[in-house]
Amino acid sequence: MATRVIVQLPGKSDYTVRIGSGILSELGHDLRAIEGLANRTDVLLVTDTNVGPLYQAHVQEALTQAGFAVSSVEVPAGESTKSIEVASEMWSALAQLSFGRDCLVVALGGGVVGDLAGFVASTYMRGVPVVQVPTTLLAMVDSSVGGKTAVNLPEGKNLVGTFFQPAFVCADVDTLDTLPEREWRCGCAEVAKSAAIDSDDFFFWLCDHASLLAKRETATTVEAIKRCVVFKADVVARDETESAGVRECLNFGHTMGHAIETAAGFGTFSHGAAVAEGMRFACDLARESGSDTSIELVEAIGRLLDDLGLPVLPWRGDPQVLLDAMKHDKKNRKGEVRFVLLHDVGQWEVRPVPEEVLAAQLEQWSAAEPSQQASSEADR
Numbered sequence: 001m002a003t004r005v006i007v008q009l010p011g012k013s014d015y016t017v018r019i020g021s022g023i024l025s026e027l028g029h030d031l032r033a034i035e036g037l038a039n040r041t042d043v044l045l046v047t048d049t050n051v052g053p054l055y056q057a058h059v060q061e062a063l064t065q066a067g068f069a070v071s072s073v074e075v076p077a078g079e080s081t082k083s084i085e086v087a088s089e090m091w092s093a094l095a096q097l098s099f100g101r102d103c104l105v106v107a108l109g110g111g112v113v114g115d116l117a118g119f120v121a122s123t124y125m126r127g128v129p130v131v132q133v134p135t136t137l138l139a140m141v142d143s144s145v146g147g148k149t150a151v152n153l154p155e156g157k158n159l160v161g162t163f164f165q166p167a168f169v170c171a172d173v174d175t176l177d178t179l180p181e182r183e184w185r186c187g188c189a190e191v192a193k194s195a196a197i198d199s200d201d202f203f204f205w206l207c208d209h210a211s212l213l214a215k216r217e218t219a220t221t222v223e224a225i226k227r228c229v230v231f232k233a234d235v236v237a238r239d240e241t242e243s244a245g246v247r248e249c250l251n252f253g254h255t256m257g258h259a260i261e262t263a264a265g266f267g268t269f270s271h272g273a274a275v276a277e278g279m280r281f282a283c284d285l286a287r288e289s290g291s292d293t294s295i296e297l298v299e300a301i302g303r304l305l306d307d308l309g310l311p312v313l314p315w316r317g318d319p320q321v322l323l324d325a326m327k328h329d330k331k332n333r334k335g336e337v338r339f340v341l342l343h344d345v346g347q348w349e350v351r352p353v354p355e356e357v358l359a360a361q362l363e364q365w366s367a368a369e370p371s372q373q374a375s376s377e378a379d380r
Contacts, residue, residue, distance in 0.1 A: 002018050002019060002020030002021075002023050003018070003019045003020060003222060003226050004016050004017070004018050004019075005017040005019070005226060005229045005230055005233060007145065007165070007229075007233040007236070007237075008233070008237060009165065009236065009237050009240055010237065010240075012165060012240075013036070013165075013167075015165060015166060015167055015168055015169070016030075016034075016168055016169070017144075017145060017169040017171065017229050017233075018030065018168070018169065018170050018171065019140070019171045019173070019222055019225050019226055019229070020171075020172065020173065020222065021172065021173050021174050021218060021222075022172065022174055023170060023172045024055065024058055024059055024062060024133070024170065024172045024174070024175070025058070025062050026062065027059060027062045027063060027066075027131075027133065027170050028062045028063045028064070028065055028066025028067070028068060029062075029066055030168065030170065031063075031066065031068075031104075031131065031168060032066050032067070034167060034168055036129065036167065037104060037129060037131075037167060037168070039102075040068070040102055040103065040104050040129075041067070041068060041069050041102070042068075042069055042071075042097070042099050042100075042102070042103040042104065043063055043068045043069065043070045043071070043103065043104045043105075043106055044071055044072070044073060044090075044093070044094060044097070044099065044103065044104070044105050044106070045059060045060060045063070045070050045071070045072040045073070045106045045108060046072075046073050046075065046090070046105060046106065046107050046108065046109075046113055046116070046117040046120075047072065047073075047074055047075075047107075047108040047109050047113060048074060048075050048076065048077040048078075048081065048109050048110075048112065048113050049074060049075070049076055049077045050077040050109075051077075051108055051109040051110070051113070051135050051175075052072075052074045052108075054135075054175075054178055055108060055135065055175060056072060056074070056108065059106070059108055059133060060072065063106070068104075071093075071097055073090060073093055075090075075113070075116070077112070078112065079112055079152070079157075079266070080152075081112055081113075081116060082112050082115055082116050082150065082151045082152045082157075082158075083151055083152060084151055084153070084160065086116065086151075087116060087119060087120050087123075087151050090116075090117075090120045091120060091123070091124055094120075094124050099124075099128075100125065101125045101126075101128055102128075103128050104128065104129050104130075104131065104167075105117050105118075105120065105121040105124075105128060105129070105130045105131070106130070106131045106133060107130060107131065107132050107133060108133045108135065109133075109134075109135055109136075109139075110134065110135060110136035110138065110139045110143075110183075111134075111136065111138060111139045111142075111143040114132050114134060114139055114143050114144050114149075115143065115148070115149050115150050115151070115158070115161070116149075116151060117130060118130050118132070118147075118148075118149030118162075118164055118166070119149035119150060119151055119160075119161055119162060119164075121149075121164065122149055122162040122164035123162065127164065129166075129167040130164065130166050130167065131166060131167055131168045131169070131170070132144040132145075132166045132168075132169045132170070133169075133170045133171075133172075134169070134171055135172075135175040135176075135179075136176070136179055136183055136186070136187060137176055137179065137183070137184055137186070137187025137188070137190075137191075137221070137225075138183070138186045138187040138190050138271075138272070140171040140173075140176075140187070140225050140228075140229075141187055141190050141191055141194065141224070141225055141228035141229070141232075142190045142194075142228065142232065142250075144166065144169050144171070145166075145169060145229050145232050145233060145236070146165075146232055146233075146235075146236045146240075147163045147164050147165035147166070147236070147240065148161065148163060149161050149162050149163075149164050150162075156328070156330060158330070159330065163240060163241050171225055173218060173221050173222055173225070176216065176221065181309075182270050182272075183270070184216065185270065185272045185273065185308065185309050185310055186270050186271050186272030186273075187272065188213060188214065188272065188308040188309065188310060189253075189271075189272035189273070189275045189276045189279075189305075189308070189310055190228070190272070190275070191206065191213065191224050191228055191308075192206065192276070192279070192301075192304055192305055192308055192310070193250075193252050193253050193275065193279060194227070194228045194231050194232065195227070195304075195345075196252065196279070196301060196342065196345060196346075197249050197250075197252050197340070197342070197346065197348050198227075198231045198345075198346055199231075199345065199346045200345050200346060202227050202231065203300075203304075203345045203346070205223075205227070206224070206304065207300070207303075207304055207307075209223075209224070210304055210307035210308050211307055213308065214307065214308050214309050232250070235247055235249065235250060245350060248331065248338075248340065248350045249340055249348055249350065251331055251338075251340050251350075252279060252282060252340040252342070252348065253275040253276065253277075253278035253279035253281075253282055253340075254275055254278060255278065255282070255326055255329055255331070255337065255338070255339050255340075256274075256277065256278035256281040256282060256322075256326070257271070257274040257275035257276075257277065257278030257279075258274070258278075258325065258326075258329060259278075259322045259323075259325035259326045259329075260274040260277060260278065260313070260315075260317065260322070261274045262325040263317040263318065263321045263322050263325055264315060264317060268315075269313065269315070272310065273310060273313060274313070276305045276308075276310035276313075277312070277313040279301060279305065280298075280301070280302060280305070280312065281361070281365055282339055282340060282341060282342070283297065283298040283301055283302075283342060284298065284361065284364075284365070285339060285341065285353065285357075285358070285361050286339075286341040286342055286343075288357070288360075288361055288364075289341070289353060289357050289361075291341050291342075291343055292343055293341070293342055293343060293344070294344070297342065297344060297345065312370050313370065314370045315370070316365070316366045316367075316368070316370065317366065318366070319359065319362035319363050319365075319366045322362055322366075323337075323355070323358065323359055323362055326358070333352075336352035336353075337352065337353055337355070337358055338350055338351065338352050338353070339351065339352075339353050
């Protein structure tokens with residue numbers, strides 16, 4: 001049985017996130033039931049070289065049976081695909097197919113495909129609908145919902161993009177069966193982040209079910225996705241374009257996490273492992289910078305990450321290199337490094353951290369010896 005979450009944004013059309021097992025085969029039927037999509041015919045199905053061989057034929061058949069005429073584009077898997085050059089190739093493909101404003105783009109894959117296809121859809125003919133069909137846990141709980149689209153520049157990630165909400169999201173958890181363990185833990189890190197900044201109810205539910213989520217138990221996975229989507233939908237409804245200071249809470253753990261990815265070399269550690277370490281660091285930083293964050297909260301978050309297969313990172317980088325990377329974070333304002341700091345579960349603030357305080361905490365973090373229980377297995 002599938003779960004539906006309705007995303008409601010002020011001044012925008014509502015859209016549905018459908019979560020369940022075996023629902024890919026119903027995608028065409030679901031789209032025909034959506035006002036604004038029911039009479040469309042032309043579909044561009046966008047996927048990548050990892051996901052395409054697994055699920056493209058299945059999705060194409062589901063769409064064709066519902067009367068859609070489907071053309072497909074398969075892009076190389078990997079972050080480098082999120083480029084202006086690949087986006088341009090997709091714009092050209094749409095134009096060469098003579099697709100007009102009544103076409104539809106369907107993104108089948110993880111965050112890279114979703115970001116790229118969403119950006120292309122938002123800009124072709126000044127905007128055609130996009131449907132997100134996420135196939136990774138991270139995309140299901142985060143990037144497929146909320147409307148952020150982007151491509152990268154040589155100067156940095158996600159520097160060119162739009163806010164463009166999908167028309168529908170289909171999260172079939174059966175596609176997670178083929179997800180590598182490293183990518184699964186990336187999603188688990190995002191679930192932990194959402195739970196910590198959302199509420200006691202979500203956080204303590206996750207603490208009780210962490211081992212089941214780590215083992216990919218289906219009912220637990222569906223419930224975790226649902227809770228994340230409900231939480232993110234609420235945040236986005238209050239601050240869709242990240243201008244009111246609310247959506248910035250979703251950066252918890254990411255300031256340090258992005259710095260680790262940069263300093264260690266992209267791909268050395270998974271995004272999830274880096275963000276998990278970033279959450280640990282942010283909790284320690286909150287205590288050291290005068291917040292009323294309790295040691296009990298810090299320890300509870302640490303245990304939760306351990307139970308999800310995200311141990312302390314077995315790596316320590318140069319504090320100055322990490323600080324320099326943080327200074328180049330695109331979320332900074334007026335040159336200040338901003339952190340999401342927890343007071344308690346569901347109670348947070350975003351504030352600039354003085355450079356001397358941050359430098360001292362980085363020195364302390366760098367000097368600490370990772371526990372012998374820390375394992376590189378989760379990060380490689």
